[in-house]
Amino acid sequence: MAPRYGTRSGFRIYFITLQVFIMSFSILPHPTGKAHPVAVGLFRIGGFIITVVIVTTLALILAACGDRSPDTLHYTGATMGTYYSVKVSRSPQEVHDAHGIDTERLGRDIEEILEEINALMSTYRQDSELSRFNASRSAGWFPVSRDLHTVVSEALRVGRLTGGAFDITVGPLINLWGFGPPMDDEGDREGNDKPEDGPIEEEGFMSAITPRNMPRAADLRDAMTRIGYEKVSTRATPPALRKDDSGVYLDLSAIAKGFAVDKVAEYLERMGIVDYLVDIGGELRGKGRNSTGKPWRVAIEKPMPDQRAIHQVIAVDDRAVATSGDYRNFFEKAGRRYSHTIDPKTGRPVTHALASVTVIDPSAMRADALATAISVLGPQAGYELAEREGIPVRLIIKTETGFTDRGTPAFDGFVVAE
Incomplete structure (x- = not known):
């Protein structure tokens, strides 16, 4: 059984809650559409945002297309309440001959890295170091x-x-x-030792x-x-x-997935691998080229809870990408919508019009945290922060007629022209 990290979903079936699709651009030569926080704590909330993987979902099919060449190794699985995907543009024989490792060991090592982080930082495991x-x-x-x-x-x-x-x-x-x-039933927080039976909940779709x-x-x-x-x-x-206060309770949901991405990427580089794409629940870090010899391309999703559509495609090389939004992780009560993004200053869910934030940074850990922070700040203050600090950021903002977007100048260089 895969470890849970803040997931509220059952384990029997996994659903993808991709904020970011991973794909080879050759699959969608003409993207038709557009591309998480938490006030945090939230992997994207409260545990690492929730839910995982169903390989038949369109997003994963797109991700796999064009990468079936023997020059691409692809490792997938479940971790931290979501999915992980690691692609290496390298033939199995080349990896074995050049670096003295085999593909099975590579997969095991990736699993061990993720499990170690889960054992340290999960709030769903009562025996974790953080707990x-x-x-x-x-x-x-x-x-x-x-x-x-x-x-x-x-x-x-x-x-x-x-x-x-x-x-x-x-x-x-x-x-x-x-x-x-x-x-x-006694009001205590459950650990990961509870049975995984029960209804399957897909983030936001219900x-x-x-x-x-x-x-x-x-x-x-x-x-x-x-x-x-x-x-x-x-x-x-x-x-x-x-x-300073004995009641202080830390939740690393909005930063630990990014850290895990960095750790896996650093491991691959130690193994001499320079062409890879690491994705954990939509937090990504890519370097080098995909199997077609082109930079890794990532599609930013339109922030619509009941659709999967692409808003924009970006190319990444030696960069990480994190996307944060409130359009799938929320609840409704008495006709009002409550986002999982909590403002630490008010103690309540945010109410501004910012629907999605995408951040590019050399570090996935930092990108993860910044995406959350900007989601809390909102479209104006968040943009001002990103522009002042020179952070590549794309904001998608809700309007009465749909959505509008706004990107910092530093983001423009990563956009793939249609």
Whole structure:
């Protein structure tokens, strides 16, 4: 059984919730359409955003087309409550002869890397390193792994950069709004030791994410006293974390998938592999060329919950791409729509018109966090941040008649002309 990482879906059948389609551009020479946060915490919410894979889905079929050559290795599976896909433009014999490894070992190593990260950072596993830190009531330094220290340190840097729009302490709010780990009958958060039986929920296509009750004002006020990335400190040597408030609860859902992408990419490069595309739940990092000799091309999806259509295609080489949006992970109650993107400053789901954010960066971890932060900030403040910092960003904004988009100048160089 694959590990769960913040998933609210059953394991029997996986659904794809691709925010980004991966494909060889030759399949769609003329794209017809356009291309997650969380206020975070949310892998894209509360656990790493939810749901996984069905290989017959159009997106994966498109991803596979054109890559059936023996020059492409393709590894897929489930991790962190979603799917992963690793493509290597290299023949199995070449990989074996040049680097002294076999294809089966490559697949096993990728699985081990992902499982190690899951065991460190999942809020759905009560025995994970992060869950043990969250459960600790000590005000002293809590020894952690180098990887967990790296992710929390980067999260705090992005928190400072974005004025708190990215805040990994929003876990209590995520849980109150029903986007965190499910609760058992006694009101305790369930770990991954629970049976996987039950209804299958596909993110957003049905309003399956519904809290038993709307959060009470008193509970929100209480949770807000524990929110604030400034309440967390890191120490590099030896690596450790510390919290100022014993009730601080960290949720790395909006950054850990990106970190996992980087770790797999770094492993491939250590193996001498320079042509690859790593995708975990829509967070990607590509380098080199695909099997046709062209740069990896990624389609940004139109932010429509009931359709799969392409908005724009971009080319990536030695870059990561993260897309964040609220159009599939939400619930409705009394005729009102509640996004999974929680604003740490208000403790409530965002209400602005920003539907989707795509960020390009050398680091998938940073791109993941920035996409979440900009989704919290909204179309104006988010754009201003990206432009000021020179971040390649494409925003898709809801209007009365449909959608409009806006990209920073740094993004334009990645767009593939139709």
